[in-house]
Amino acid sequence: MKLTVIGTGYVGLVSGVCFALSGHHVICVDKDEEKIKKLKQMESPIYEPGIEELIELNLREERLSFSADLQDSVRHSDIIILAVGTPSLPNGEADLTYIEGAAAEIAKAMEGHKIIMTKSTVPVGTNEKISKILAKFTHHSFDIVSAPEFLREGSAIRDTLHPDRIVIGLDNPELEPTMRELHKGFTENVFVTDIRSAEMIKYASNAFLATKISFINEIANICEKVGADVTEVAQGMGMDQRIGSSFLQAGIGYGGSCFPKDTNALIQIAGNVDYEFKLLKSVVEVNKGQRFMIISKLHESLGSLRGSTIGIWGLAFKPNTDDVREAPAREIVEALVAEGATVKLYDPIAATNFRQQYDHPQLRWCNLPEEAAEGSDAVCLLTDWSLLKDIDLHQLAKSMRNGVLIDGRNVYSKEQIEGTGLVYHSVGRPQMGGLSGYSASVAGAV
Known part of the structure; x- marks a missing residue:
């Protein structure tokens, strides 16, 4: 398939490289022309083990290219993947400026039917906003798909090529075969749902993992006071299949671009519908203090x-x-x-x-x-x-x-x-x- 990936950060670059590796023709687009220049020279703007080797391989096989020209890239692709940043606003909500701007540019470049697939982490209802923006700026038909990413920095390539599952949110059931074909070779464990549920799955997953981290850190603090060893406690807990051993490593708390941003965003999503997410607020508070x-x-x-x-x-x-x-x-x-x-x-x-x-x-x-x-x-x-x-x-x-x-x-x-x-x-x-x-x-x- 012919794909354009908009955004060359962790999600966009890794997704583009891995889709190219699986045989698709991919154009990775970014407004930063200096970044595009370096990518053409096989220099990655992010540190991720193995990424430059895969860029070189895909460039050599002519399955991957880099461009600052969004309009031309959109015209030559069937599927447009949104992988731009959604940083936090001061109140914790996700900033959708880049998403909304990219959607308008895509619409203006369209010369026929396109599938718009969102991989950026976005609040529930965002894909409906994207659809309205597209409809405002183009008379061409389109379909919207939500395909949230679940990669981890440091193991992003492995997580993309060998995911636990792929979540596909769509409102047009006729798209399912195309989406399954696009992800063929990654995993057979594809979960298809509606778009709003797919958007929520991403936030709920990260919030739950953050909760496990804050929970085991609270247990660690108690262990210090009663003379127990949290590493032994975590090992014993993790042997229970209902709990599992992952994300039970006590330490100084989580950080990075996902957990802090997504937990705060989910608290705001809940607040916007008059629900106080007390548990997640405590998770964030524990992490800040740890x-x-x-x-x-x-x-x-x-x-x-x-x-x-x-x-x-x-x-x-x-x-x-x-x-x-x-x-x-x-x-x-x-x-x-x-x-x-x-x-x-x-x-x-x-x-x-x-x-x-x-x-x-x-x-x-x-x-x-x-x-x-x-x-x-x-x-x-x-x-x-x-x-x-x-x-x-x-x-x-x-x-x-x-x-x-x-x-x-x-x-x-x-x-x-x-x-x-x-x-x-x-x-x-x-x-x-x-x-x-x-x-x-x-x-x-x-």
């Missing part, structure tokens, strides 16, 4: 942070991405600066993006994790990059001024910590190398 657990543990070990030096390992909201949007690191670093600490920052991929958004005279930028730790009073691990799991912790302790290690992602095991001399804090696990709050209270009582 990252500051890092600051509390630093105070517990060091007291005042004024004049201290704190190393930070990891700035991206998760490993295998350079995305720092809503990353816990941002608020943690800002809090450390506000308390008068010098902060040494390391991230293998995301440092440049972080520095573009936030820089300060108290920040020191490091090229190696060991550099960020050397001479520091404490090191805080905020992103569980795989390379950090193999750090020599004995050598780490020797290089630090005060050997405090705050593991915000529960990366290290008891065996790795024992004998290092580090004062080690993790999330929801008994403290290693010192008395936990629970143990201390028992000892005091005795």
Whole structure:
């Protein structure tokens, strides 16, 4: 099939590349001509493992092209895929400016029947708005389809090529065979529903996963007080098929471009129909507070942070991405600066993006994790990059001024910590190398 994908961010570029890989002819369109120029040179504007190799392969096979000319691309395609951004407005609602603008441009370019497929995450009812915009600017016929994406940054290609399911929302049942053919080879698990339900499935899925994360973080906080180990608790819970093991990793909370945006948007969607989503509001509140657990543990070990030096390992909201949007690191670093600490920052991929958004005279930028730790009073691990799991912790302790290690992602095991001399804090696990709050209270009582 002949496709035009509008938008070359995570969703648009990965979708375009993967549709081309499955044999379709794809034009990826973006207004940013500099971005298009780089894509033609096989340089990806996003960090995603394997993306540049697939761009090169598809360009060589002449199944993929890049253009800044939306009108020409629309005219040469049968299916137009909307994959533009829907960022949050100050009140939490999704900003549909890019969606509405793209819809108007598509309509003006149409010279015959087109299928408009929305992959951007949009509030319930948005595709009806798109339909009205199209009808306003064109007399040609069209069909609207909602096909929300469920990819994860860092594993976006795998998630697109091998999804758990594909959700297709449509109001014209005659489109179903075409949509199944378009996604043929990805999975046979295709769920076809109406458009409004498809729009809601995306928000409901992300809200539920965010709820699991905040829930296990609340359990972790209780575990610390009663002397239980949240990793053991999560493993036992996850063995129940009704619960499942995914998204039960305690830590410093979720971030990125999806969960914060989509949870806030769903709260607003509910509010717009006079429903207070109390559970999801609590999920968001718990997540906002969880990252500051890092600051509390630093105070517990060091007291005042004024004049201290704190190393930070990891700035991206998760490993295998350079995305720092809503990353816990941002608020943690800002809090450390506000308390008068010098902060040494390391991230293998995301440092440049972080520095573009936030820089300060108290920040020191490091090229190696060991550099960020050397001479520091404490090191805080905020992103569980795989390379950090193999750090020599004995050598780490020797290089630090005060050997405090705050593991915000529960990366290290008891065996790795024992004998290092580090004062080690993790999330929801008994403290290693010192008395936990629970143990201390028992000892005091005795």
